[in-house]
Amino acid sequence: MDLEKNIQTVQNALGSSPDLIVRTMVLINEWPIALIYMNGLTDVDMIQSEILGSLIDLKKMKSEFDPSHHDSPLTYLKENILAVGDIGSIQRFSSIFMDLLSGDAILFMHGYTDALRIGVTEQTHRACQTAERSDITKSEYRSQSICGKHLPLS
Numbered sequence: 001m002d003l004e005k006n007i008q009t010v011q012n013a014l015g016s017s018p019d020l021i022v023r024t025m026v027l028i029n030e031w032p033i034a035l036i037y038m039n040g041l042t043d044v045d046m047i048q049s050e051i052l053g054s055l056i057d058l059k060k061m062k063s064e065f066d067p068s069h070h071d072s073p074l075t076y077l078k079e080n081i082l083a084v085g086d087i088g089s090i091q092r093f094s095s096i097f098m099d100l101l102s103g104d105a106i107l108f109m110h111g112y113t114d115a116l117r118i119g120v121t122e123q124t125h126r127a128c129q130t131a132e133r134s135d136i137t138k139s140e141y142r143s144q145s146i147c148g149k150h151l152p153l154s
Contacts, residue, residue, distance in 0.1 A: 003032050003110035006093075010036055010106075013097060020100075023052065027059050031073050032110040037120070041103035046084065046120045051105065054081050074109055074116055086119025 007022055014020050019039045026032050033055070037047060058081050078087050090096060091114055096106055103121030 003034055003108055006108045007034050034108045037105035038100050043120045050083050054083055074114055088117045090115045090117050
């Protein structure tokens with residue numbers, strides 16, 4: 001598939017959202033790719049360190065790497081280069097939007113109909129809080145009313 005067409009389709013479908021981030025590069029002078037993710041939903045630190053870092057390292061090893069020894073560059077990236085735990089293949093374009101809006105990143109490669117879904121959803125961390133206790137008794141609680149209606153006793 002045409003890489004630019006895939007990028008344009010995603011941008012159009014998401015209304016050219018300013019939160020949609022598209023990073024493009026050419027790996028080993030042969031593999032044009034685009035990494036697409038949603039700012040605010042995706043763990044950007046993981047994107048920078050684990051994904052883009054690994055792809056840039058691959059880009060540097062062009063003299064040591066022979067892509068003709070691999071069936072699919074996407075499979076090679078999935079199995080040997082990308083160091084994140086949750087990576088899957090996408091065969092249907094329609095599932096890309098749900099994945100993006102769930103915080104995953106999508107990696108397209110020019111000339112391939114499949115894409116990679118990379119699980120990098122931002123994890124929000126909240127401090128543990130002690131539950132608030134009230135001195136109200138069970139019988140008092142049951143007789144409380146909300147908006148003039150009594151709570152059920154069972």
